Amino acid sequence: MNSGYSLHNIEPLNGSNFKTWKERIELYLGLQGLAVCFREPQPVLNETSTEAIIVKHREWHRTNRMAKLIMKQTMSPVVRGGVAEPDTALGFMTAIGLKFKENEKAEISALLDQLLGMKFDTSESVREHIMKIIHITTRLGELETVFLDAFIVHLALIRLPPSFGPLKTAYFSQKEKWDLNELIAICVQEEELIKSHGTVSVNLVNKQKWKGKGKAVASSAANSGEGM
Structure with missing residues (x-):
C-alpha cells in the first residue's frame, strides 16, 4: 500500500522519544498494511491446515519480518544494540518498551533534581x-x-x-x-x-x-x- 507517510517522517528512536517513535511506527505499519503481526497471533499450521490458513501463516510471517526490519531501521545504533531481539515484532516492541521504562525512571529522577535545584x-x-x-x-x-x-x-x-x-x-x-x-x-x-x-x-x-x-x-x- 502506498502512502505519503514514509520512514523519513519517523525520528530515529533515541534515549527520550519512545512514546512518539512507537506511535509513528504503528501508524506507518498500519498504512503499509504491515500491522497484522501486531493485531493477530501467529497462525499455527498442522496436517489439517487449509490453504487459507497456510496463506495467512505466510502473510503473518512476512509482516512480522518486515515490521522488525522497519523497527530496527528507525532505531539509533546504540539503542538497537541494547535491546534483545525476540522472534516476533510484538515481542520486540514490548522489549523496547520495558527498556525505556527503566530509562524513564532515571530521566524522571534527573528532571526532578534539575527542577527542584x-x-x-x-x-x-x-x-x-x-x-x-x-x-x-x-x-x-x-x-x-x-x-x-x-x-x-x-x-x-x-x-x-x-x-x-x-x-x-x-x-x-x-x-x-x-x-x-x-x-x-x-x-x-x-x-x-x-x-x-x-x-x-x-x-x-x-x-x-x-x-x-x-x-x-x-x-x-x-x-x-x-x-x-
Whole structure:
C-alpha cells in the first residue's frame, strides 16, 4: 500500500522519544498494511491446515519480518544494540518498551533534581526562567509525573531573586490565582519596572482586570501612591 507517510517522517528512536517513535511506527505499519503481526497471533499450521490458513501463516510471517526490519531501521545504533531481539515484532516492541521504562525512571529522577535545584540565572530574562520550568514540568508530565499549574506558579515565583520580593508577597497574600500565561505576563511587566525604576513594590494584582492581552495589571506603589 502506498502512502505519503514514509520512514523519513519517523525520528530515529533515541534515549527520550519512545512514546512518539512507537506511535509513528504503528501508524506507518498500519498504512503499509504491515500491522497484522501486531493485531493477530501467529497462525499455527498442522496436517489439517487449509490453504487459507497456510496463506495467512505466510502473510503473518512476512509482516512480522518486515515490521522488525522497519523497527530496527528507525532505531539509533546504540539503542538497537541494547535491546534483545525476540522472534516476533510484538515481542520486540514490548522489549523496547520495558527498556525505556527503566530509562524513564532515571530521566524522571534527573528532571526532578534539575527542577527542584533550579535557581534564577541573572544572565537570562524572567520569561526564560519561567519557560525553563514549564519545559521541565511538561517533560515530566509526558513521563506520567504531572504537576498542577498552581505548583508550577509557586515554584517559579519562589525561585525569583529578591528584587521580585514585593511581587511574590502580593501574590501569596491574595486569594486569586494566576495561570501560567498570567504568571509570565505579570512577571515580565514587573521585570521591566525593576529595570526602569529599581526595586518596586507592587500592589495586589487584580486578576479580573487582566484581560489576557499580553499586559498585566501590576502597578508600583510608588506610581499609585498605595502601599502593600
